[in-house]
Amino acid sequence: MLVIYGGLFFALFIKIVHIQATGVVNGQVLEARAAALYEKEAVLTAERGKILDRGGSALRRIH
Incomplete structure (x- = not known):
């Protein structure tokens, strides 16, 4: 059981490191996507x- 959860954690960790290093997810560049969004x-x-x-009337400008 520890080996299975350890392997899943390791796979997730590798995926996150890959995203951080390349900036690409599913063929989309995250920087361009964020720029288009925001x-x-x-x-x-x-x-x-x-x-x-006092009465709520606008004061007139005197030259």
Whole structure:
């Protein structure tokens, strides 16, 4: 029983070391897959805040 579990542990350990060393799983490069998953480009337009008086009305800008 110890030999079976020891062999399974060793096989799993070898698989993890192989993934860490090569960065490839099932023919897919993990770095490229992660980049496609998490890197997104978007433009966020920001609207400046308004200063409000006590009544909730926006103050006008005086030049």
